Amino acid sequence: MTIQASSISSQSAVEVLSQLGDPVRLRMIRVLEKQELAVGELVRVLQIPQSSGSRHLRVLADGEWVFKRTSGPAAYYRVVLDDLPPHKRALWTTLREQLGDDTTLHEDDRRLNSVLADRMTDSAAFFGRVAGEWDDLRSEMFGQGFTDHSLLGFLNPSWHVADLGCGTGNATEHLSPWVESVTAVDRSPEMLEAAKNRLKESGKDIKNVSFLTGDLTDIPIESESIDAAACVLVLHHVDEPIKALREMKRILRTSQGGGMLLVVDMCEHDRHEYKHAMGHVHLGFSAKERAKIFKESGFRVVRENELRPNIQASGPSLFAAVAQI
Numbered sequence: 101m102t103i104q105a106s107s108i109s110s111q112s113a114v115e116v117l118s119q120l121g122d123p124v125r126l127r128m129i130r131v132l133e134k135q136e137l138a139v140g141e142l143v144r145v146l147q148i149p150q151s152s153g154s155r156h157l158r159v160l161a162d163g164e165w166v167f168k169r170t171s172g173p174a175a176y177y178r179v180v181l182d183d184l185p186p187h188k189r190a191l192w193t194t195l196r197e198q199l200g201d202d203t204t205l206h207e208d209d210r211r212l213n214s215v216l217a218d219r220m221t222d223s224a225a226f227f228g229r230v231a232g233e234w235d236d237l238r239s240e241m242f243g244q245g246f247t248d249h250s251l252l253g254f255l256n257p258s259w260h261v262a263d264l265g266c267g268t269g270n271a272t273e274h275l276s277p278w279v280e281s282v283t284a285v286d287r288s289p290e291m292l293e294a295a296k297n298r299l300k301e302s303g304k305d306i307k308n309v310s311f312l313t314g315d316l317t318d319i320p321i322e323s324e325s326i327d328a329a330a331c332v333l334v335l336h337h338v339d340e341p342i343k344a345l346r347e348m349k350r351i352l353r354t355s356q357g358g359g360m361l362l363v364v365d366m367c368e369h370d371r372h373e374y375k376h377a378m379g380h381v382h383l384g385f386s387a388k389e390r391a392k393i394f395k396e397s398g399f400r401v402v403r404e405n406e407l408r409p410n411i412q413a414s415g416p417s418l419f420a421a422v423a424q425i
Contacts, residue, residue, distance in 0.1 A: 181193075256356060260327050265287075269295030316338055329361045330362045346398060349425055364418060366417070402421055402422070
């Protein structure tokens with residue numbers, strides 16, 4: 101980085117460095133260099149309160165790092181590299197190169213893509229009023245989750261399914277109306293009791309659901325007796341994921357066209373407080389780690405997608421992987 105000594109005073113240098121002396125503001129500049137955003141969009145990308153976002157933006161605006169554009173009642177912010185003074189441009193490009201391959205930045209990028217996808221829906225509403233309003237009207241009338249739940253109808257109704265690490269029975273509740281039987285397994289008797297109560301309170305017939313206490317590294321289910329299994333937000337709690345996946349593979353069968361395991365869990369992240377607050381053993385799983393554990397556990401085919409982040413959610417991004425024996 102080359103900055104002429106005469107181009108900036110020592111006092112100005114201290115002010116400039118102070119403006120960049122916060123990780124949130126560095127993330128803001130990085131995101132706003134990629135895309136012009138409204139304040140509400142920006143705070144959803146960074147997962148920070150609106151008040152904090154406005155405060156940090158004010159610092160950057162006062163320092164002329166970001167440029168503001170108004171459109172009706174909305175205000176949009178953008179970093180335009182070519183419009184920055186040379187010393188600021190040089191400083192930022194140097195800092196940007198030093199940020200490196202950081203999981204927090206990857207999370208920012210995923211949420212940015214999600215915000216932009218939502219904006220496309222808003223654009224459709226602007227250019228085609230009827231088409232754009234239909235999603236809102238449909239959600240208002242029927243809620244948000246009916247599409248996801250109804251797609252479970254694609255499951256083979258003769259299948260025997262396992263919900264491994266069932267917790268309070270969320271997946272079990274969704275699966276049970278569509279298949280022959282569901283075996284819900286959890287190592288916590290308290291969780292199993294909560295799952296039983298959940299299904300009873302739902303008013304659904306739960307005669308096809310059985311509940312078993314057991315650990316995922318020693319699943320209390322006969323070998324080759326399950327057509328499909330789900331393991332949702334559990335693997336990061338397991339000390340030996342490969343051992344658990346091998347157990348899951350053991351109970352699967354292909355005689356009815358199944359032999360599939362669905363794993364939903366967190367992408368790699370750096371929220372170390374989860375280990376102490378919630379007993380997480382792993383800070384999510386990178387794509388490389390996922391490929392390794394599925395391969396070493398013996399699954400033949402693995403298809404996966406990183407799920408579109410919910411911009412209202414506070415947790416890390418998720419992936420869904422379907423492994424076949």
